[in-house]
Amino acid sequence: MHKLLADSPGKKMLLLGNEAIARGAIEAGVAFATTYPGTPSSEISLNLFQISQQSDLYFEYSTNEKVALEVAAAAANSGLRTFCMMKHVGLNVAADPLMTLAYVGVTGGLVILTADDPFMFSSQNEQDNRYYGKLSGLPILEPSSVEEARQMTAEAFDLSERLGEPVILRTTTRVNHSSAFVELGKLTPRKTRGDFKKDPFNLVTVPAVSRRLHVRLLQNWDKAQALAETSTYNFTEGNGSWGIICNGVSYNYVSDAVKELGIADKTRILRLGFSHPMPPEMIRTFLNGCDKVLVAEEGEAVMEEAVKAIAQEAGLILPIVGKGENRFSRLYEFDPAMVRRVMAGYFGVPYTDSQPPDLSDLPEIPQRPPNLCAGCSHRATYYAVKKAAEGIETIYPTDIGCYTLGFLPPLSMGDFLICMGSSVSTACGFSKATDKKVIAFIGDSTFFHSGLTGLVNAVHNNHNFTLVILDNGTTAMTGHQPNPGVDMSNLNLSGYGRISIEALVRAIGVEHVTVISPYKVKKSIEAVKSALDYKGVSVIISQEMCTLYARSLKQLNVRAFQVTDKCKNHRDCISQIGCPAFYLDGERVQINPNTCVGCAVCAQICPENAITPVKAKQAG
Numbered sequence: 260m261h262k263l264l265a266d267s268p269g270k271k272m273l274l275l276g277n278e279a280i281a282r283g284a285i286e287a288g289v290a291f292a293t294t295y296p297g298t299p300s301s302e303i304s305l306n307l308f309q310i311s312q313q314s315d316l317y318f319e320y321s322t323n324e325k326v327a328l329e330v331a332a333a334a335a336n337s338g339l340r341t342f343c344m345m346k347h348v349g350l351n352v353a354a355d356p357l358m359t360l361a362y363v364g365v366t367g368g369l370v371i372l373t374a375d376d377p378f379m380f381s382s383q384n385e386q387d388n389r390y391y392g393k394l395s396g397l398p399i400l401e402p403s404s405v406e407e408a409r410q411m412t413a414e415a416f417d418l419s420e421r422l423g424e425p426v427i428l429r430t431t432t433r434v435n436h437s438s439a440f441v442e443l444g445k446l447t448p449r450k451t452r453g454d455f456k457k458d459p460f461n462l463v464t465v466p467a468v469s470r471r472l473h474v475r476l477l478q479n480w481d482k483a484q485a486l487a488e489t490s491t492y493n494f495t496e497g498n499g500s501w502g503i504i505c506n507g508v509s510y511n512y513v514s515d516a517v518k519e520l521g522i523a524d525k526t527r528i529l530r531l532g533f534s535h536p537m538p539p540e541m542i543r544t545f546l547n548g549c550d551k552v553l554v555a556e557e558g559e560a561v562m563e564e565a566v567k568a569i570a571q572e573a574g575l576i577l578p579i580v581g582k583g584e585n586r587f588s589r590l591y592e593f594d595p596a597m598v599r600r601v602m603a604g605y606f607g608v609p610y611t612d613s614q615p616p617d618l619s620d621l622p623e624i625p626q627r628p629p630n631l632c633a634g635c636s637h638r639a640t641y642y643a644v645k646k647a648a649e650g651i652e653t654i655y656p657t658d659i660g661c662y663t664l665g666f667l668p669p670l671s672m673g674d675f676l677i678c679m680g681s682s683v684s685t686a687c688g689f690s691k692a693t694d695k696k697v698i699a700f701i702g703d704s705t706f707f708h709s710g711l712t713g714l715v716n717a718v719h720n721n722h723n724f725t726l727v728i729l730d731n732g733t734t735a736m737t738g739h740q741p742n743p744g745v746d747m748s749n750l751n752l753s754g755y756g757r758i759s760i761e762a763l764v765r766a767i768g769v770e771h772v773t774v775i776s777p778y779k780v781k782k783s784i785e786a787v788k789s790a791l792d793y794k795g796v797s798v799i800i801s802q803e804m805c806t807l808y809a810r811s812l813k814q815l816n817v818r819a820f821q822v823t824d825k826c827k828n829h830r831d832c833i834s835q836i837g838c839p840a841f842y843l844d845g846e847r848v849q850i851n852p853n854t855c856v857g858c859a860v861c862a863q864i865c866p867e868n869a870i871t872p873v874k875a876k877q878a879g
Contacts, residue, residue, distance in 0.1 A: 283412025492532030680709025
């Protein structure tokens with residue numbers, strides 16, 4: 260039995276933040292869950308996917324976040340408790356249904372998790388999704404700890420049903436990926452079958468209906484604000500005259516800094532966990548007891564601006580600061596030392612930064628930049644395209660996935676990237692705006708997510724570029740989740756359809772379609788050259804299973820290669836493909852047999868044929 264299904268109220272269990280969130284949803288009786296995977300939220304969906312194989316929970320990896328939210332909206336309006344998860348940029352994709360679903364509301368609890376990523380550990384931006392609460396008029400809950408993540412997730416379903424609106428649960432990487440002991444709560448029996456009651460004059464959003472629904476949304480906003488005033492997740496600590504307002508993980512840093520600076524008797528803290536709508540009465544009361552206030556929040560000045568507005572309306576005159584020079588930055592994550600330093604500076608508390616140890620007598624730590632795995636088929640594909648395009652002026656729009664790392668030397672196969680699916684659509688623009696050959700790259704999961712519409716556009720408008728679809732048989736970057744093109748029998752799962760990328764591409768009108776095996780280097784180069792010569796939209800589908808995924812399925816037949824004495828030290832293997840299985844032993848190139856998976860790409864490009872398989876006795 261999955262550990263998160265344990266019916267043991269009161270038991271303490273060490274959980275990752277994302278596991279605690281999944282447990283909170285299970286405790287709330289969630290019956291329906293949808294997602295498109297994205298770090299830092301991926302482990303939530305992984306756990307619910309596993310639980311769905313052992314219970315009557317319905318779970319799906321949806322095609323993209325917009326689809327995930329629309330599927331969830333239907334389930335929630337059939338009376339089921341529904342959970343929709345995504346990373347912060349995923350909510351951009353889901354924003355269209357989000358805005359109108361706020362008008363329509365729900366009959367069963369719907370919690371929409373957005374996992375923000377300050378410092379961009381695995382993201383293309385660090386947007387602050389609290390603005391989506393303001394934009395949509397929906398409530399936001401923000402946990403400060405792993406235990407609170409479990410509690411808030413469970414209670415968010417109750418809040419959603421009480422208001423008849425979706426509730427946004429906003430987390431950040433530090434909460435998602437921290438581990439702590441969590442006290443398990445009671446499991447609520449889930450209701451798995453619902454009923455949709457027809458009510459088109461409240462559920463079909465033509466203008467006349469939406470005008471009334473907007474009134475209802477604003478009334479619900481007033482109800483939510485009243486609930487925020489009395490929420491146990493909004494509380495005050497201390498009785499001093501130095502005020503600190505904080506949320507999320509910032510509360511932990513502030514609490515520690517108060518103790519370490521020895522100012523507990525001089526400060527009071529207002530922690531906002533039910534952070535939108537803001538509780539104006541609670542904030543006014545807090546401000547009335549303060550001489551000055553510091554607002555500690557990662558990201559944008561959302562709370563700071565609201566607090567200043569509340570103070571102005573109340574006629575309160577006191578310093579209120581948050582973001583700015585020598586204050587908190589709008590950039591990146593906070594850390595305890597930075598929060599201590601800003602607090603000490605603002606409140607005039609003597610403080611000396613701890614000095615880092617002197618490491619001048621130690622060698623520098625070698626840099627380990629992110630890299631495609633040893634034997635990654637994407638590297639072979641990039642090599643083939645690069646060789647096929649030699650002598651041609653090119654632009655390489657790329658996309659979101661492991662293969663984004665192809666922009667790094669020595670491959671250098673990535674020139675432009677905005678968001679998922681953008682490689683195909685921007686290829687359309689580049690092909691019309693320039694005279695260069697445009698070659699776009701997109702992964703299989705990303706193609707299904709949002710690349711398909713760009714390709715339809717390209718065919719319809721008769722653009723001229725080559726699209727390379729990197730089909731490695733899984734959604735690799737976020738942890739090998741399935742996508743519509745995955746063979747689910749590899750996961751011992753049945754009842755799923757499988758969509759052929761080749762058939763789909765041909766069906767929308769692409770006339771030049773070629774499927775290649777990227778480990779066959781010469782044939783791949785020839786196929787790519789043919790695609791580049793074609794006038795119009797051409798598609799190359801590079802099919803080879805992700806090596807890590809194949810290994811996990813026990814389908815990877817590893818055979819290590821070695822560099823023999825024939826090597827003349829040209830180093831094409833390093834300078835052209837940069838596989839991490841290679842290393843230098845003095846001035847000689849060697850291959851780590853424990854890393855090499857035997858793709859044989861290096862052996863095919865070596866000018867001396869100096870790379871050969873390790874014989875069984877040598878390997879043993």
